[in-house]
Amino acid sequence: MLRFTLKRAVLMVFMLLGLLAITFTISHIAPSDPAALAAGPDANVEMIERYRVEYGLDRPVYEQFAIYLGRLLTGNWGKSIHTTRQVWDDLVEYFPNTVELVVFSIMIAIVLGVPLGVIAAVYQNRPIDHVIRILTVTGVAMPMFWLGLMAQLYFALHLGWFPLGGRIDMMTDPPGDITHLLMIDSLLRGEFGTFLEALHHIVLPAVALCFPALASIIRVNRAEMLETLKQDYIVNARAQGLTTFRIVAIYALKNAMLPTMAMIGLRFGWMLGGTVLVETVFDWPGIGLYAVQAAISSDFEPIMGATIVLGFFFMMTNLLIDIIYGILDPRVRDQV
């Protein structure tokens, strides 16, 4: 198992290098001359050249790439024009909010999606299956932002059960940063009031965000369960006198969870980068909102930073899924 994990981790280093190479290339084929831009409109050729040397732009591309890597490793991720702060500091502030939202949301999707998928498979083509199918089709078809708006209208404005948006109330002091994850920090510092408030704020956006993932988890899990329940080893388990609950919830589900895990991983990665609509609707200070604002103002360094962080976490998710795969399926563990 350790070897398996190490092997995956080593592979990840190479993938990460690939990602950096791509972001670096994109920044270099952008149709503008950074030296000319930095020197300003009135600069003459000599001044532009001086800037070129100063920024290292006259050196060969591979050298520039090495310098770029060095910069990233030492935490110098450049400066954002629109926030006028270091990109690294911005990312540390915004990204944890997105992580919190997405993790919370995917947890809802898993906790609801897996059992609903199982139920739909066990009661295939009976009324409960049809009800669940309506839910999944809706989840896939409904735009998240519209769902978010409707949820705001009804649950926040009409019923007043939840706040309209934001991370916590304006008047509340956030707990001191430990992990930068607000809910965890408030728990660590024992500020339960703040924790409940953060929880209160996260419910609506998390629910709105979870629907597409919920729908795909249900659908994949249902299909896999249907397939698994037809297998010979399920017949054998019945012939040996095991209870239906044990057969469905343990013998079949563990097999069906393999493809479902892959879907969960994909969805999680997709949600990390795709939260911007929900973040906009709920005024959630996350990385999606940050990156979009940067893109609107052609602010290059923050976009690069956000891309690298999202890519890194996407890979981490895949690594985690691979490890879970190895835990679930002994054949995968031994192959590597």
Place this chain on the structure above:
Amino acid sequence: MTRPAAPLLSVRDLRLEFATFDGVYQAIDGISFDIAPGESIGIVGETGCGKSVTAKSIMGLLPSPPARVRAGEILFDGEDLLTVGENRLREIRGNDIAMIFQDPMTYLNPVFSVGTQLVDVIMAHQRGKPKSERMTKQEARDHAVDMLRKVNLPNPERQLESYPYQLSGGMRQRVLIAMALSGRPKLLIADEPTTALDVTIQAQILDLIDELRADFGLSVLMITHDLGVVASVCDRVVVMYAGQVVENASVERLFDHPAHPYTRGLLASVPHPGRPAASLSGIPGSLPNLLDPPSGCRFLGRCSLAGDDCLTRPVPVALADRHEAACWRAMEAASAGT
């Protein structure tokens, strides 16, 4: 006529059909046979004749729909398995009747270790018992090792940790047999347990079943299309054709005095050492369509002895002590051959 002790399992006039898109498929049409305690019965017949369906209906493993029992009863120790309900059936499965299957490759769960699956089954058997007699998890584990030792699996302790994909076909079948016998059932149903295995492994598994049968005082219902298997492990043979029992006799009787033309055809198609290959003959034709079965003898179209009386359904006739055949010309056939 000496009747043996009261049968352990008695299938009486079982009729079972499947509802399909094309119509009603009459898979089992009024079969009857008994298994005495400690007896080993073989059901033989070609693919599609209803052997496996019979076995699965005894275990209550046929999904319904599409399967539908039209008539008959399956008495086990005096209880009708067709009416006892799923909860009672679950107690019976493994504890009283156990089953092993054709392809050991696919009947073990790929993502659980052998030990986990075996202990799970043993623990499931504890539910029906009074609290004081139930095994603890540790005892169940010891019992699992015991069972693996009984089926001659090398290194039983270590095998508990292995996963099905790490075992060969023969080893898996041993694990499945250990699993099936772990609840000390009275009857073992073996649905073509050696078909998917190499010939040498086949012999080992058959020997093992025979050995365990003596050890455990088991009755065995062996489903097979291989008359060689029948000859080596069975006391009696039930020959099925197109959902009906065509002949029922002791092994010796069947091999020496086959009465039904179908049985004779089966025997004639078995290669023997010392018998020239040219003397082997197949049975021409194929099974009748069970969506719309013929009203007379179902073997009519393939039978060389057929005449006009075969248009009426034959009734089983006793030819000798405990030897019956459902054929109008059984006597003729029996005296013509041998």
